Amino acid sequence: MHRALFARTLVIAPIALVAAATMAQDAPPNPQIDYDGFAQLTNSLGEVRQTRLLDRETFLARAAAEGALLLDTRSAAAFEAGHIEGAVNLPFSDFTSTSLREVIGENPDRPIYIYCNNNFSDNAPPVLAKKAPLALNIPTFINLHGYGYTNVWELGGVMETSEVPWVASGG
Structure with a gap:
């Protein structure tokens, strides 16, 4: 009984994979989704992003400057x-x-300062850590550049929320 089921699975599984691949190839491309363009933008910004990481003191001072966001x-x-x-x-x-x-x-040249959950070691609401490759700073930096905002700076390092002027709910 088990051998027959196993044999059928060995025959059906490759057919299902071929059918799925064929269906994916037949789907018309969506002109509103450009994965290759996103990958190119992402790759072009790796080195730029590394030059835009600021220590806590510099980040907070610049973010508080007139005209900064x-x-x-x-x-x-x-x-x-x-x-x-x-x-x-x-x-x-x-x-x-x-x-x-x-x-x-x-x-578009306004200085923009960003941070995310992964800048904080608390790992408690509202700053629960995300997987490192998926930290919100990364897509935020990339998307801001993609929309033409290139004067973007990022909080570097990891700290507790108590190490920055943190405003809690209702405060």
């Missing part, structure tokens, strides 16, 4: 539960040309 791209709920004082929230999932312009303004 401290941007928190976590969810609205996480932002509301706690964030660095002075931060403005625009969830990453809400990025569009229009929403970015409304928050950042008309000047």
